Each structure stands twice: as C-alpha cells, then as structure tokens.
Amino acid sequence: MEYFHSPEYEQIRNGESDNKHTIAVVGSGLAGLTAAYLLSKKHKVTLFERHPSLGMDANSIDVHHEGKIARADVPLRVIYPGYYKTLMKLYSELRIKTEKVSYAVKSRYLIKSESRRIIFDIFRLFRNINLGKNSLENNISIEEYLLRYNYSKPFSEGFLYPTFAAICTCTLDAVKEYPAEVILNYLNQGLLFRGVKRVTNGSKEVVQKLSKNVSKIHFSAKINSINKEGQKLSISEENGKKTFYDHIVLGIPANKVSDILSEEFSSELDILNCFSYENSTVLMHSDKRLAPANRTSWSPVNLISSSRQSTPMATIWMNKVQPILKGTSPIFQTWNPIFEPREGLKISEAKFERPIVDKQAIVNVEKLKKIHLEENRRIWFCGSYAQYAVPLLESACSSAVSISERFGCKLD
Numbered sequence: 488m489e490y491f492h493s494p495e496y497e498q499i500r501n502g503e504s505d506n507k508h509t510i511a512v513v514g515s516g517l518a519g520l521t522a523a524y525l526l527s528k529k530h531k532v533t534l535f536e537r538h539p540s541l542g543m544d545a546n547s548i549d550v551h552h553e554g555k556i557a558r559a560d561v562p563l564r565v566i567y568p569g570y571y572k573t574l575m576k577l578y579s580e581l582r583i584k585t586e587k588v589s590y591a592v593k594s595r596y597l598i599k600s601e602s603r604r605i606i607f608d609i610f611r612l613f614r615n616i617n618l619g620k621n622s623l624e625n626n627i628s629i630e631e632y633l634l635r636y637n638y639s640k641p642f643s644e645g646f647l648y649p650t651f652a653a654i655c656t657c658t659l660d661a662v663k664e665y666p667a668e669v670i671l672n673y674l675n676q677g678l679l680f681r682g683v684k685r686v687t688n689g690s691k692e693v694v695q696k697l698s699k700n701v702s703k704i705h706f707s708a709k710i711n712s713i714n715k716e717g718q719k720l721s722i723s724e725e726n727g728k729k730t731f732y733d734h735i736v737l738g739i740p741a742n743k744v745s746d747i748l749s750e751e752f753s754s755e756l757d758i759l760n761c762f763s764y765e766n767s768t769v770l771m772h773s774d775k776r777l778a779p780a781n782r783t784s785w786s787p788v789n790l791i792s793s794s795r796q797s798t799p800m801a802t803i804w805m806n807k808v809q810p811i812l813k814g815t816s817p818i819f820q821t822w823n824p825i826f827e828p829r830e831g832l833k834i835s836e837a838k839f840e841r842p843i844v845d846k847q848a849i850v851n852v853e854k855l856k857k858i859h860l861e862e863n864r865r866i867w868f869c870g871s872y873a874q875y876a877v878p879l880l881e882s883a884c885s886s887a888v889s890i891s892e893r894f895g896c897k898l899d
C-alpha cells in the first residue's frame with residue numbers, strides 16, 4: 488500500500504517544519520515525559536497528569552528509617568546499557584548519572600542440584616542465539632521454543648519463566664506466551680554478564696529534568712474527553728474547562744485510552760483496545776516474612792513462588808541496593824506479595840498495570856506504526872506497550888522519541 492502525505496505532514500515527518508505547534512501530552516510516565524521534553528525543544532507543550540505529581544515518580548517515597556531519610560523509587564527500576572540504548576542517550580543528554588547496583592537474583596524455584604543444568608542451558612541458549620541457530624519463525628512463543636529445542640525443565644520452569652515473570656511483573660502463564668524473539672533479544676544484549684544499573688539520584692531527578700521546559704503542567708487532571716474540532720483537537724476536563732491543540736500525544740496506558748478518547752477515533756480505539764494488561768502491587772515494608780526464611784540466603788532480589796498465586800513474588804532487600812540504608816535494619820520492596828505484611832510494618836502500597844506481550848502484540852504494534860504514518864494525523868500514542876519489545880523503560884522512551892522526531896525534535 489502507498490501513502491500520500493500533505494506538504495505540511497511531509498515537513499513534520501522530515502523534521503523540517505518551522506511551525507510552532509501547540510501540543511498537549513497526556514500522561515507523565517517516562518513515555519509522556521520524554522515526548523514532552525523533546526517536543527518542548529520547538530513547540531509549546533502542555534502536560535496533563537492525573538496524579539498530583541509527575542507520574543513516573545508519583546509512587547516513590549521518602550523512607551524515614553533509624554535516623555536516615557532514603558528516597559525509594561517505587562517501583563525500583565533497573566536498566567542495563569546494552570539493551571537501553573535510547574534511554575542511555577536521553578540520560579546522557581540530561582546529564583543523569585547512573586551507577587551499578589548489586590542485583591543478584593536468587594530464585595526459590597530452584598534446588599541446588601539443578602543449578603548446573605541451568606548454567607549449561609544458559610550457555611547453550613546464548614550460543615544458539617549468536618549462531619542464529621534454532622528458528623524463530625511464525626512468531627513462536629518462548630514456551631514452544633524451549634520445548635522444541637529441548638531445554639531442561641529446571642532452566643525453563645526454575646529460571647527463565649520466574650525471572651521474566653518478575654521482570655514483567657506478570658503471571659507465569661503470560662510469560663510462556665511471550666514471543667521467543669522478544670525474550671531472546673532482551674537477554675542477548677549483555678544482561679547476564681555485564682550487570683545492571685540504576686539512576687544514582689532516583690527517578691525524582693529524571694522527572695524534574697524532563698519536565699523543566701514544558702510550558703504548563705496540569706496535575707490532578709480529570710479529562711472527560713478528547714474531540715475533533717475542525718483543524719484542532721480539544722481536551723474537556725471535569726471542571727468544565729476546554730482547551731484546544733494542534734496535536735495531542737497520549738502517553739497513557741493503551742487500556743486507558745478509551746476512557747477519554749471520543750468515538751470519533753474508532754479506528755485508533757480498535758487498535759488500542761487489543762493490548763492486554765495485568766495488575767501488580769508493590770509494597771514498601773519491613774516484614775522479614777516476605778523475604779526467604781533463612782537470612783543467610785537473602786540476595787538483593789529474591790524470587791519466591793507460592794501455590795496461592797501465579798505471579799512470583801519478588802522481594803528486593805533495599806539495604807543492599809540503596810547505599811544510605813547500609814547498616815540499618817532490613818527494609819524491603821515487594822512486588823506481588825503473597826500475603827500482607829504484619830500490622831505496622833507496611834510503609835506504602837502502590838498498584839500498577841503492565842502490558843502483556845503475546846503473539847498478537849506484533850500485529851497491534853504494526854497497526855499503530857501504520858496509523859502514525861497517516862496524512863493529517865493529529866493524535867499520537869506512545870508508551871511501553873507501543874514497541875514490539877519487553878514493556879520496560881526503553882520501549883516507553885523509544886516510542887516517544889520516534890513520535891517526537893516527526894516534529895523535528897530529536898535527541899542531540
């Protein structure tokens with residue numbers, strides 16, 4: 488199929504347009520913030536966020552603990568430079584420092600005698616990926632792939648599925664449906680051998696720097712609807728206010744778009760409604776019962792299974808990853824807790840939704856990319872769901888970068 492574009496659109500697409508557009512960005516997770524930051528280089532940007540603070544840092548807290556104050560990112564997000572190429576470029580432009588973090592993962596899914604078999608299969612997997620062996624045709628799922636090429640059960644059930652269920656905070660069943668290509672591509676950029684990093688000053692610094700040049704920010708925004716109004720788009724808020732923009736970038740989860748986008752956008756909604764999500768809970772607390780029973784076997788990240796739920800629980804021993812907490816009594820961040828901490832030991836609770844990547848995801852992402860090429864497009868979509876990849880900060884950032892490039896706003 489051929490696409491024909493208006494001269495104005497071609498200019499936007501080639502980054503040549505001198506027109507200063509009014510652009511609303513809705514959602515201030517990393518995707519929305521990256522779009523707002525880049526678009527502000529040339530255009531007038533207004534940011535809408537439903538939280539009273541910037542979304543990427545909205546659940547982070549100051550932990551007051553034994554005379555110290557530690558800023559804890561909730562959730563604690565780690566990155567590894569081999570995979571997070573666009574994000575590292577953004578952080579470097581913003582002069583955001585990163586540091587290595589001790590992030591060894593210990594899995595309760597394993598028994599010791601199985602470790603040798605797992606290590607053998609890890610090396611076999613990497614060798615096969617690098618030699619281009621073992622076909623990934625027909626969008627084969629990771630479960631089909633591991634079974635077809637005879638990877639051991641300790642490797643799949645005891646290591647790969649639980650590790651990815653923790654990385655994606657999703658159920659083991661959802662991980663099994665992930666396209667093998669997506670998982671192998673994630674693993675093959677050096678994760679196991681080069682270690683992981685986090686931003687030294689936490690996500691607070693990231694959100695401050697990304698939002699610095701945005702013209703206006705509406706916190707606690709309650710958007711009723713987005714409509715077409717001639718050549719413009721309008722945002723109507725619950726308080727009766729209506730504002731007009733040349734373009735709107737939606738940096739909100741795909742499954743929330745139908746809450747605010749009017750039915751005039753039915754073709755966009757048909758695509759966005761196909762992305763599926765799973766819920767997760769993140770607790771900050773000091774209850775040791777949510778860590779492995781034997782303290783000598785605690786790792787910075789501990790994966791613990793239970794027949795009570797199909798999502799592994801991951802307990803991060805914050806004292807090991809947050810230098811200021813070294814030497815103080817244990818503080819934890821637990822993802823998907825199997826049970827509640829004892830009374831008085833819970834510090835905070837936050838709820839999240841994560842996109843699920845399955846065989847359908849490649850079709851949805853391709854459709855989204857295609858509508859972004861349409862003539863006179865004025866509404867755009869970015870977020871961790873909008874790339875054919877594990878839904879992490881890298882996909883959120885790179886989806887926003889590719890939209891911003893259409894407006895002539897690039898990373899330096």
Ligand SMILES: Cc1cc2nc3c(=O)[nH]c(=O)nc-3n(C[C@H](O)[C@H](O)[C@H](O)COP(=O)(O)OP(=O)(O)OC[C@H]3O[C@@H](n4cnc5c(N)ncnc54)[C@H](O)[C@@H]3O)c2cc1C
Nearest residue numbers: 514516517518537542562564565739839870871879880883
């Ligand atoms: C427990 C957990 C651990 C994770 N660990 C890592 C990790 O180690 N490394 C990594 O790379 N990634 C990690 N992630 C994933 C990463 O956090 C996400 O991929 C990323 O934050 C997604 O960003 P986003 O901008 O696409 O979406 P979101 O962060 O979901 O941002 C969407 C924003 O839109 C706002 N919003 C929604 N609806 C509206 C509305 N109607 N009006 C206005 N605003 C609205 C929301 O409040 C939110 O601020 C983790 C996620 C979780 C839950």
